Amino acid sequence: MYSVTNLIDGEAVASQSGRESAIFNPATGEQIGTLGLSSDAEINQAVACAKAAFPAWAATPPAKRARIMFAYAALVRERADDIAREISREHGKTHDDALGEVARAMEVIEYACAAPELLKGEFSRNVGPGIDTQSERQPLGVVAGITPFNFPAMVPMWMFPMAIVCGNTFILKPSERDPSAATFVCQLLMEAGLPKGVLNVVHGDKSAVDCLLDHPDVKAVSFVGSTPIAKYVYRRGTDSAKRVQALGGAKNHMIVMPDADMDQAADALMGAGYGSAGERCMAVSVAVPIGEDTADKLVNALKPKVEALKIGPSTDETAEMGPVITAEAKDRISGLIDSGVAQGADLVVDGRGFSLQGYEQGYFLGGSLFDKVSPEMDIYKTEIFGPVLSILEPQSFESAVKLINEHEYGNGTAIFTRNGDAARKFSSAIEVGMVGVNVPIPVPVAFHSFGGWKRSSFGSHGIYGPEAVHFYTRLKTTTTRWPEGIPQGAVFTFPS
Incomplete structure (x- = not known):
């Protein structure tokens, strides 16, 4: 002590x-x-x-x-x-x-x-x-x-x-x-x-x-x-x-266009959504694939990766994700996952039951993945600050931009695409302070400045x-x- x-x-x-x-x-x-x-x-x-x-x-x-x-x-x-x-x-x-x-x-x-x-x-x-x-x-x-x-x-x-x-x-x-x-x-x-x-x-x-x-x-x-x-x-x-x-706070979205490389997008979401157990103000907590086909491909790419997350203490050199900060944080995150299920989201991967042998009293959660999330749900409106990724499925680029602009937070956002026109339009139209194009966590380098918009x-x-x-x-x-x-x-x- x-x-x-x-x-x-x-x-x-x-x-x-x-x-x-x-x-x-x-x-x-x-x-x-x-x-x-x-x-x-x-x-x-x-x-x-x-x-x-x-x-x-x-x-x-x-x-x-x-x-x-x-x-x-x-x-x-x-x-x-x-x-x-x-x-x-x-x-x-x-x-x-x-x-x-x-x-x-x-x-x-x-x-x-x-x-x-x-x-x-x-x-x-x-x-x-x-x-x-x-x-x-x-x-x-x-x-x-x-x-x-x-x-x-x-x-x-x-x-x-x-x-x-x-x-x-x-x-x-x-x-x-x-x-x-x-x-x-x-x-x-x-x-x-x-x-x-x-x-x-x-x-x-x-x-x-x-x-x-x-x-x-x-x-x-x-x-x-x-x-x-x-x-x-x-x-x-x-x-x-x-x-x-x-x-x-923040609720950072990442649009995935139909032309994006789905494996690259999924890998980016894994690091940005589950790195540091999601306890980052620049974590991507919402994936926004455009169209049902893109959403299906993204969920199929993400599900096995989330299930295979290597979770452990910092002394484990192979660990990809550690615990959350306190027992209270673990309970709050679990409660928000409960609310997502109760409000009708599809819980594709459930991290609530995770337990690590030898560390049963630690504040560990597995990665959770929600599909079919809608804007009125608590898991969408709230900054969860934990290893939970939600997927919304707008049918068009324009509706995705509208969705992001209507959220109370405007810290960071990203788009994954090969389309320069879409990327340029997104960067201009989005009401968010830090924007990434094929960069999932667009934290500016030190000779620029860090800052979000709105709340x-x-x-x-x-x-x-x-x-x-x-x-x-x-x-x-x-x-x-x-x-x-x-x-x-x-x-x-x-x-x-």
Whole structure:
């Protein structure tokens, strides 16, 4: 049994609140650790340390900040296996999947190394007689990140490298379900040479979130989680005059056109639907084959693959899918499968009865596959966040696009086709933030930005990439004229 502590002003600090949360191994169901839940006073201490560190860090040249990020990238690369083990121990995802999470985080760190280029201002000479104008991006101050359980290392590293390299100081509040990986990657940044107080980690539950949202010295908040909580974070944060980017839930569809290679489409759906036990905001949870013949071919291709899924703990190198995060999540997913059956969907593969010898108390589910799903069913409307794939069967491309556009979520979507016209029309017409053409999980690379539409995102900025630079900085424009160019006499008309 181990204890996870806060990281405040560069030091590991155990919470003295007297409140704790248990940490479980999802593969065994056993408690493996405890997490102290921070009091408001402890969070205020972290914010105060970050505020004190801000002036010197903001004045640090971007090239020097970038050198620390280069050192950090080297450490993350060197310790990737260790980070992946931390992820898998508390989350349950396979080791290879956890390594993939680290690799995608690395891309953002590498992008942050370009700070001197990213933060360059603009200059215009002679915008008027003897008048010059320059603009620059300046950091906000203390900013915070509130991150989810499903990517316990990657999502924090989508936030704090960009915020810090822009000159801000950062408070991270990770998920209390799997906090060790986030704490570990922050400790590595300390090891890379980050000054004390620039990055702090506080652990807690809703009271910690509210404290950060209300704190007057926290200037911006980044959040990733469910849509109801994202909406709450956005409203409460903006009511406190903060910048907020709050990424919420998803129901991602993949259209399969009649001309698609059905084996390729089925393989793509397996990875996108069942990878990480479906606990991804970019998971494809709805397949939309066009026409009955395409649907029949797709179901026939998928059924044996779902039945053959290799499920096991992260220590099993052959496992393709691990457990879900908690016993409560397992029960909720099973209940949604029950509702799909009760509401008339065809359960082609049932994952509810799966049991793994030696891991009977673990939070394992097999893959489930539904056919004949309709838009009014709960399994279609709800983000299941588990290993459940639903198939709807619209009769035309146009009706499929209409179906996707009418859903409340607009995070990611994909189309599998050989038809360039269909792909181009789909990319243009679809009301979704991230689109894949023959790419099932279209998560943008780090030098673009990640962000959904509709109820999948609250706020005007995407996460990481160029959007992050704009979110974590504010624009200042200076217009200059020197005395010898100033005309005599007062001017009362608006300057032009």
